[in-house]
Amino acid sequence: MSLLAELKRRNVLRVAAAYVAVAWLIIQVVETLFPMFGFGEGAARTVVIMLAIGFVPAMVLSWVFELTPQGFRRDSQVDHSAPSAIAMGKRLDRIIVVALVLAVGYFAMDKFVFDPARDAEIREQAREEGRAEALVGSYGDKSIAVLPFADMSPNRDQAYFSEGIAEELLNLLARVPELRVISRSSSFSVAREDLEIPEIAERLRVAHVLEGSVRMSGNTIRITAQLIDARSDTHLWSDTYTRELNDVFAVQDEIAARVVSDLEVALLGEAPRAYRTEPEALRLTLQARQLYWSESSRSFDGQVALLERALDIDPDYVPALMQLAGLLWQRAGDPSRDGDADIRRMLQLIAHAASVSPSDPDVIAFIGWCAFEFSGDVEKAAQDLERAVETAPSNVDILGAAAGFGERIGAYDAVLALREHMVAVDPACFGCLGMLARAYINVDRFDDAMQTWQDYSRLVPGQRYWTLGMLHLLRGEPAEALAVFETEGVTNDMDRDVGRAMALHDLGRRDEAQAALTRHVENFGEQNPTGTATALGWMGDYDAAFELLQKTLEEKGNSEIIRGMNQPHWRRLRAHPRWAEIATEIGLDPQRVAALEFDPRLPPAN
Numbered sequence: 055m056s057l058l059a060e061l062k063r064r065n066v067l068r069v070a071a072a073y074v075a076v077a078w079l080i081i082q083v084v085e086t087l088f089p090m091f092g093f094g095e096g097a098a099r100t101v102v103i104m105l106a107i108g109f110v111p112a113m114v115l116s117w118v119f120e121l122t123p124q125g126f127r128r129d130s131q132v133d134h135s136a137p138s139a140i141a142m143g144k145r146l147d148r149i150i151v152v153a154l155v156l157a158v159g160y161f162a163m164d165k166f167v168f169d170p171a172r173d174a175e176i177r178e179q180a181r182e183e184g185r186a187e188a189l190v191g192s193y194g195d196k197s198i199a200v201l202p203f204a205d206m207s208p209n210r211d212q213a214y215f216s217e218g219i220a221e222e223l224l225n226l227l228a229r230v231p232e233l234r235v236i237s238r239s240s241s242f243s244v245a246r247e248d249l250e251i252p253e254i255a256e257r258l259r260v261a262h263v264l265e266g267s268v269r270m271s272g273n274t275i276r277i278t279a280q281l282i283d284a285r286s287d288t289h290l291w292s293d294t295y296t297r298e299l300n301d302v303f304a305v306q307d308e309i310a311a312r313v314v315s316d317l318e319v320a321l322l323g324e325a326p327r328a329y330r331t332e333p334e335a336l337r338l339t340l341q342a343r344q345l346y347w348s349e350s351s352r353s354f355d356g357q358v359a360l361l362e363r364a365l366d367i368d369p370d371y372v373p374a375l376m377q378l379a380g381l382l383w384q385r386a387g388d389p390s391r392d393g394d395a396d397i398r399r400m401l402q403l404i405a406h407a408a409s410v411s412p413s414d415p416d417v418i419a420f421i422g423w424c425a426f427e428f429s430g431d432v433e434k435a436a437q438d439l440e441r442a443v444e445t446a447p448s449n450v451d452i453l454g455a456a457a458g459f460g461e462r463i464g465a466y467d468a469v470l471a472l473r474e475h476m477v478a479v480d481p482a483c484f485g486c487l488g489m490l491a492r493a494y495i496n497v498d499r500f501d502d503a504m505q506t507w508q509d510y511s512r513l514v515p516g517q518r519y520w521t522l523g524m525l526h527l528l529r530g531e532p533a534e535a536l537a538v539f540e541t542e543g544v545t546n547d548m549d550r551d552v553g554r555a556m557a558l559h560d561l562g563r564r565d566e567a568q569a570a571l572t573r574h575v576e577n578f579g580e581q582n583p584t585g586t587a588t589a590l591g592w593m594g595d596y597d598a599a600f601e602l603l604q605k606t607l608e609e610k611g612n613s614e615i616i617r618g619m620n621q622p623h624w625r626r627l628r629a630h631p632r633w634a635e636i637a638t639e640i641g642l643d644p645q646r647v648a649a650l651e652f653d654p655r656l657p658p659a660n
Contacts (some may be wrong), residue, residue, distance in 0.1 A: 055502040063275075063613060065119050065371055066113060067117045069112060069113070069116035070109075070112075070113060070116075071111060071329050073108075073112050074109075074376075075112075077105040077109075079156055080101065080103065080105065081098075081101065082101055084097075084098050084101050097226075100476045110142050111159070116491055120141070129536075129649040137558070151435070153370075158327070185587070194658050195261040195262070195317065196232060196233050196234060196261075196317050196318070197233070197234040197235075197236075197259070197260040197261050197262065197263070197317050198227065198229065198233065198234070198235055198236070198260055198262045198263065198264055198313065198317070199235075199236040199241040199244075199254065199255070199258045199260045199262075199264070200220055200221075200224040200235070200236075200238075200241055200263075200264045200265075201220065201241055201242070201245040201254070201263060201264065201265040202216070202217040202220050202221075202241075202242050202245055203216040203217060203219055203220040203265070203266045203267050203268050203279075204266070204267040204268070204278075205215060205217075205267070205268060205270055206267045206268060206269035206276075207268075207270045207271070208271065212268065212270050213344075214340055214343075214344035215268060215270065215337065215340055216267065216268035217242070217344065218339075218340030218343055218344065219268055219277065219302070219340075220266070221238050221343065222304055222306055222328060222340075222373075223264070223279075223299070223309060223310060224238055224241070225449075226306055226307075226310045226326050226327075226328055227313060227314075227448075228446055228449050229326040229415060229445065229446050229449075230314060230317045230319060230326065231444065231445060231446065231447055231657075233314065233317065233319050233448070234260070234446075234448055234479065235448040235479070236258045236260060236479060236480070236481070237448070237450045237479055237480040237482075238347075239450075239480060239482055239483060240258060240479075240480050240481050240482035240483065241258065242347075244257050244258060244481045244482060250287070251263050251265075251282055251284055251287050252284055252285065252635055254284070254286050255284030255285065256284075257481070258481060259478075259481070260284060261280045261284060261285065262281060262282065262283060262284055262290075262313075262317060262413065263281075263284050264279060264280070264281055264282075264309075264313060265279075265280060265282065266278050266279035266280060270299070273298055273299050273333075274296065274297075274298065274299070274528050275296075275297055275298070275299050275301075275302055275305075276294060276295065276296045277294070277295045277297075277302070277305050277309075278292070278293070278294070278295075279293060279295075279309050280292035280293075281312070281313060281316060290316055291312065291316065293309075293312075295308070295309075300332070300333050302333070303327075303328040303329070303330050303331075303393050306328040307325075307327050307328055310325070310326070310328075311325055312578050319408045325446075329366075329371060329372050329373055329411075331367075331371040331374075332366045332367050332368050334367055335364040335365075335367040335371050335374065336364075338360045338361065338363050338364035338367075338374075338378065339360070339361065339364045339371065339373055339374045339422050339478075341360050342356075342357040342358075342360035342361045342364070342374075342377060343377065345357045345360070346377075348380075354381045354384065354385045355449055357377075357381055358378065358381055358382070358385070361374050361377055361378040361381070362378070363411040365378065369406070370406075370410045371412060372407050372410055372411045372417070375403045375404075375406060375407040375410075376403075376404075376414075376416050376417065376420065377409055378403055379403040379407070379420060380420075382396040382397070382399055382400040382403070383396075383397075383400050386400070389448075401424065401428070404417070404420050404421060404424060407420075408421055414444075414450055415441075415442040415446035415449060416442070416446075416449070416451070416452065418438050418441055418442040418445070419438065419439055419442035419443075419449075419451070419452045419455050419456070420455075421438055422434060422435045422436075422437070422439045422441075422442065422455075422459075423435065423438075423439070423455050423458075423459065424436025425438065426459060426462070428640075429642030432463060432641070432642065432647060432650060433567050433650065436459070436650050436651075436652040439452075439455060439456040439459055439652075439654065440456070440652065440654045440655070441465045442455075442456070442603075443456050443472070443654035443655065443656065444654065444655045447475070447479075447656055447657055448479050450476055450479060450480045450483065450486075453461040453472050453475060453476045453479075454476065455494075456468075456472055457469050457472040457473055457489070459652070460472065460652055461496075461620045462616060462619070462642065463620075463642065463647045463650060463652060464620055464628075465650070465652045465653070466496040466497050466648065467497060467653075468478070468494075468652055468653050468654060469496065470490075470493040470494065470497055471654075471656055472484065472654060472656070473489055473490040474490060474493075475494040475656050476489075477490055484510060484513045484514045485514075487506055487507075487509055487510035487513070488507070488510045488514075488521065489534070490506050491503045491504075491506040491507040491510060491521060491525075492521055492621070492622065495507060495521070495524070495525055495528060495622045496620070498523060499525050500528060500529050503525055504525060504529075507521060507522055507525065508525075520549050520553065522538050523535045523538040523539045523553045523557070523588055523621075524553075524622050524623050525622075526538060526543045526557075527556060527557060527560060527592075527623075528622060528625075532557045532558075532560035532561045533557075533561065535553065535556070535557040535560075536554065536557035536558065536561065538553070539553030539554045539557055540554060547577070547578075548560070548577075548578045548581065548585065549582075549585065550576075551570045551571065551574035551577075552570075552571075552574055552582075552585045552586070552588055552589045554567075554570040555567045555570040555571040555574065555589040555592075555593065556588075556592040556593065556623075558570060558588055559592065559593045559594075567593060571586070571589050571590070571593070574586060574589070582616065583602055583610075583614070584603070584604070584606060584614055584617075584618050586602060587600075587602045587603050587606070587627070588618070588623050588624060588627070590602065591624070591627035591630070592623065592626055594626075596627075596630050596632065599627060600627075600630075600632045600635075600636065603615060603627075603636055604636070607636070607639060607640070612640040612641070615640055616638065618639075618642060619636075619642075
């Protein structure tokens with residue numbers, strides 16, 4: 055009898071086929087499930103090796119033994135012509151068929167269900183890493199995260215001061231254009247997750263980390279600071295500074311200078327220096343800042359009072375001047391207060407800060423924004439905001455102000471660059487992702503916008519989905535937009551019928567669209583006239599839309615129009631010839647704006 059015939063008679067070929075089919079199925083399942091439970095490639099590789107090793111013993115056993123209803127028997131003891139032996143062969147055939155069916159089914163599931171999801175995830179990860187790596191590459195190793203300094207005071211009651219010193223150092227380093235400095239909100243929030251230094255650095259994509267501690271005793275302060283190479287988790291240096299409290303500013307300068315030197319940053323100008331003031335003014339300013347960052351703080355009044363006391367001690371202390379000006383700007387929006395008085399006081403503070411420190415990037419940016427907001431001087435606003443970004447490209451407040459101005463004047467390419475840069479230097483700013491999605495929409499990069507919005511929605515559950523609905527409309531997907539706008543809890547009541555009217559109009563359901571718009575006007579017409587104008591313009595009733603915008607200007611001023619004018623849902627209104635009249639009336643004459651060359655200089659991406 056030939057070897058092949060003998061292999062068939064002993065069912066060795068059947069066993070080999072069954073073994074290979076089952077082994078392949080096991081390997082596919084392992085590759086899918088092991089990563090979910092934290093097992094790496096080594097564990098999957100071990101399974102493959104064990105299955106390969108097991109093949110030879112399985113073949114030897116199938117040659118020597120046969121499986122019978124009475125259990126395993128040596129082949130010489132089995133009558134292969136007996137009905138039981140024939141039935142066993144058929145049973146092995148069925149096992150092979152079942153294994154193959156399962157294998158093919160799993161292959162189809164993996165190919166058409168799992169694989170597209172994995173590919174999408176890989177593409178998104180590559181996109182995110184590419185965007186971040188481009189920024190990281192533009193700075194090389196000249197990147198740093200400053201972590202909150204530990205409070206080592208005897209009673210552990212000086213956290214506001216120790217964290218404030220760390221933030222002061224962060225702000226000082228952020229004024230070095232050649233250095234990428236992660237924002238306070240990101241570095242402090244990640245530091246509180248109790249991660250190791252390499253994990254923090256990986257999360258924030260920095261090469262170095264600065265950490266330390268502060269101990270206060272009477273009028274003596276001891277600051278310990280250490281610079282860490284995050285990739286190797288090794289200390290580049292660690293120093294302790296014991297000084298009188300009024301020398302704390304010199305310590306900040308020394309630490310910042312050493313960081314700049316050790317990171318081999320080639321300064322294009324003078325090294326920034328900490329503002330000097332009386333120790334008590336510093337304490338009050340840092341206490342106000344801690345209140346601002348505290349989630350439990352819901353009122354600006356306590357912060358304003360602390361900063362006013364600091365300025366009573368030192369009227370020229372620029373950090374207190376700028377911090378108070380920002381608070382008054384935010385508080386002015388409270389309808390229960392005298393907003394005009396807060397604005398007047400804010401403008402006085404900014405003017406005084408400019409007289410004390412005209413080259414401070416925060417001062418420059420605030421002056422530029424005020425020039426646009428209160429004087430309509432778009433040329434000065436563009437010039438000042440460009441200069442501020444160039445001076446402090448890691449300052450997210452300045453980046454945000456410049457992006458907001460860019461949106462107002464329609465400089466969408468510049469806005470996109472600024473928003474991408476904001477996400478890179480403030481990776482924990484979830485709201486920045488939402489604004490980045492809008493920036494992608496404004497340059498018609500709808501796929502990038504959708505992916506960015508999905509990232510945002512995963513990180514911030516329960517947010518409003520107006521942008522998502524608009525994105526579907528702009529992509530020509532009115533049915534999907536309608537589903538978003540009709541989902542309870544997804545959009546607020548004031549916006550829901552506006553979105554429904556627009557989506558229904560694009561679906562050709564004109565009567566239903568008009569009914570939705572009528573319902574919005576009845577419920578929120580006085581409260582949200584620009585929403586009504588948005589729907590009217592989208593639905594093609596331009597005369598009614600522009601009459602309503604003109605009435606809104608007369609009754610409520612420019613702010614209502616300016617807030618929405620460069621949002622995606624005003625596209626059809628902005629494309630209409632009558633838009634030039636409205637734009638001119640609010641100080642944004644199209645010809646004047648078109649003459650602007652607003653393009654803030656950011657670090658080049660490699």
